[in-house]
Amino acid sequence: MQNLFDEVDSLDRRCYDAYGLSEELLMEHAAEAMAGAVRERFGAGSRVVIVCGPGNNGADGLALARLLHGGYHVEVVLPLEVKSPMARLQHERLQKLGVPVVDAITPCDVLVDAIFGSGLGRPLGSGIIGLIKLMNALGAFKLACDIPTGLRSGGSCDTAVFRADLTVTMGALKRGMFSDAAKNAVGEITVAELGVSRSLYEKETPWILLERGDLRLPLRENADVHKGSFGHLGVVCGEKSGAAIIAGKAALRFGAGLVTLLSNEEVAIPYELMQSHLRPATVNAVAIGMGLGQEFAEQELRERIDNDIPLVCDADIFAHPMLGELLKRKRIVLTPHPKEFTTLLSRTGIATTDVRGLQQDRFKFVEAFCRAYPDAVLLLKGANVIIGQGDQFYVNPHGTNALAKGGSGDVLSGFIGALLAQGYTPLDAAIHASLAHTEAARRFEGQRYALTPDDLIEGVCCL
Numbered sequence: 348m349q350n351l352f353d354e355v356d357s358l359d360r361r362c363y364d365a366y367g368l369s370e371e372l373l374m375e376h377a378a379e380a381m382a383g384a385v386r387e388r389f390g391a392g393s394r395v396v397i398v399c400g401p402g403n404n405g406a407d408g409l410a411l412a413r414l415l416h417g418g419y420h421v422e423v424v425l426p427l428e429v430k431s432p433m434a435r436l437q438h439e440r441l442q443k444l445g446v447p448v449v450d451a452i453t454p455c456d457v458l459v460d461a462i463f464g465s466g467l468g469r470p471l472g473s474g475i476i477g478l479i480k481l482m483n484a485l486g487a488f489k490l491a492c493d494i495p496t497g498l499r500s501g502g503s504c505d506t507a508v509f510r511a512d513l514t515v516t517m518g519a520l521k522r523g524m525f526s527d528a529a530k531n532a533v534g535e536i537t538v539a540e541l542g543v544s545r546s547l548y549e550k551e552t553p554w555i556l557l558e559r560g561d562l563r564l565p566l567r568e569n570a571d572v573h574k575g576s577f578g579h580l581g582v583v584c585g586e587k588s589g590a591a592i593i594a595g596k597a598a599l600r601f602g603a604g605l606v607t608l609l610s611n612e613e614v615a616i617p618y619e620l621m622q623s624h625l626r627p628a629t630v631n632a633v634a635i636g637m638g639l640g641q642e643f644a645e646q647e648l649r650e651r652i653d654n655d656i657p658l659v660c661d662a663d664i665f666a667h668p669m670l671g672e673l674l675k676r677k678r679i680v681l682t683p684h685p686k687e688f689t690t691l692l693s694r695t696g697i698a699t700t701d702v703r704g705l706q707q708d709r710f711k712f713v714e715a716f717c718r719a720y721p722d723a724v725l726l727l728k729g730a731n732v733i734i735g736q737g738d739q740f741y742v743n744p745h746g747t748n749a750l751a752k753g754g755s756g757d758v759l760s761g762f763i764g765a766l767l768a769q770g771y772t773p774l775d776a777a778i779h780a781s782l783a784h785t786e787a788a789r790r791f792e793g794q795r796y797a798l799t800p801d802d803l804i805e806g807v808c809c810l
């Protein structure tokens with residue numbers, strides 16, 4: 348797990364006020380970290396073009412130019428007037444060293460974006476937009492200083508955004524770098540320590556980035572066990588039975604001792620799953636919503652979930668009349684995709700927004716929902732999954748675009764249901780099922796376009 352911050356200004360200030368460090372010292376460390384990243388990947392003499400903006404992001408770039416000049420063939424491009432005091436100081440130093448400042452970007456091995464960082468405060472002008480498009484079209488290795496230019500701190504992107512291969516971010520990980528839109532821009536991310544170790548630079552934060560190694564599988568440790576030891580998941584099987592079948596198969600594969608599809612009529616299902624009209628007494632967790640449609644009358648549905656067993660709720664449940672009733676429950680995991688989350692937000696009166704508005708401010712909307720429903724666990728799907736409960740938030744950035752296919756979400760619901768049935772808390776079930784889901788996708792050996800729900804289900808066999 349790593350910490351995520353919505354701003355680092357207060358962390359920088361603590362370096363000055365509590366640790367007695369100076370802005371210049373922090374900047375030298377920032378530049379040295381980028382220089383290290385270049386040296387690791389490119390030999391002396393390689394061509395490095397550094398595009399520097401008016402503020403301290405530009406100043407970082409100018410300091411980088413000083414560090415590399417002599418060993419590398421460095422050129423600096425200054426599309427805007429150098430403004431901040433630190434940028435002016437670094438610029439003067441470059442002039443004394445004779446580092447070439449050029450008007451146009453020429454072919455190079457490394458292209459560094461130090462135009463804007465955390466200070467991007469208004470929309471990019473057309474000149475900078477054109478420049479970023481040109482930079483993105485170049486074949487060089489692309490390094491972003493702190494944050495790719497065009498990515499705003501809330502995680503939304505301007506008309507153009509620098510598409511980095513590597514972002515060297517200063518001091519700590521910023522939450523905005525883990526929005527869905529940011530995933531196109533940030534590339535690999537490394538954190539530069541700025542003169543004190545990260546543990547001293549960072550403070551407590553409610554936002555956590557999940558790492559692949561955080562995954563806790565439902566391993567079977569005791570020998571004297573039977574199928575009943577691993578829970579019984581009921582999957583409500585509605586109009587589109589395929590969705591419930593996928594979830595059921597996923598749950599069985601992820602360790603649930605028994606899985607029963609709760610259906611209204613006889614449906615053809617794989618032989619390893621069971622089927623029942625009523626909820627068997629041993630069912631200790633229920634998955635509901637996937638492919639539900641209009642199949643059940645409210646009373647019929649209520650009968651299937653009428654005690655306080657944990658639920659995982661997906662898909663059609665967010666538009667269902669019973670939503671309000673379900674949200675009163677204590678043990679519930681909600682797994683909307685962005686469109687479904689806009690429905691959830693509007694039906695709960697928290698916000699009226701469309702998918703575009705939601706995606707521009709995913710973190711804020713998740714916080715607002717979790718404030719209003721502190722018992723519920725919310726898992727907002729997307730390129731970077733957000734999981735929240737109360738005032739604790741986690742981001743799972745490990746999914747790939749191979750998951751962008753019908754049925755991937757049904758598999759996730761099945762995995763969550765399996766962990767609920769095996770006794771995980773709703774929050775742990777959401778976290779570890781999500782990590783298993785993304786890990787299974789990453790380990791798939793075929794092309795990204797080829798991953799099917801069955802591949803994901805098979806994928807959890809060998810994590």
Ligand SMILES: NC(=O)C1=CN([C@@H]2O[C@H](COP(=O)(O)OP(=O)(O)OC[C@H]3O[C@@H](n4cnc5c(N)ncnc54)[C@H](O)[C@@H]3O)[C@@H](O)[C@H]2O)[C@@H](O)CC1
Nearest residue numbers: 359373374402403404463464465466467468469470471493
């Ligand atoms: N504060 C610190 O202690 C450290 C800061 N560092 C660097 O400093 C950066 C932040 O520096 P700044 O706060 O100067 O911010 P930036 O360098 O990101 O940009 C601020 C400048 O750009 C202008 N600007 C903002 N949006 C614009 C737009 N759309 N079009 C044209 N001009 C625009 C502002 O008026 C201001 O002059 C970080 O991203 C990081 O790279 C690092 O050196 C590490 C230490």
Ligand SMILES: Nc1ncnc2c1ncn2[C@@H]1O[C@H](COP(=O)(O)OP(=O)(O)O)[C@@H](O)[C@H]1O
Nearest residue numbers: 728729730746747748750751753754755756757
């Ligand atoms: N580009 C992507 N990168 C990473 N994960 C993705 C991407 N697109 C979709 N996913 C994941 O795939 C799943 C899709 O779920 P959902 O849209 O509910 O599908 P369905 O309802 O068809 O099963 C979610 O877990 C989501 O986070």
Ligand SMILES: [K+]
Nearest residue numbers: 460463494496
């Ligand atoms: K930048």
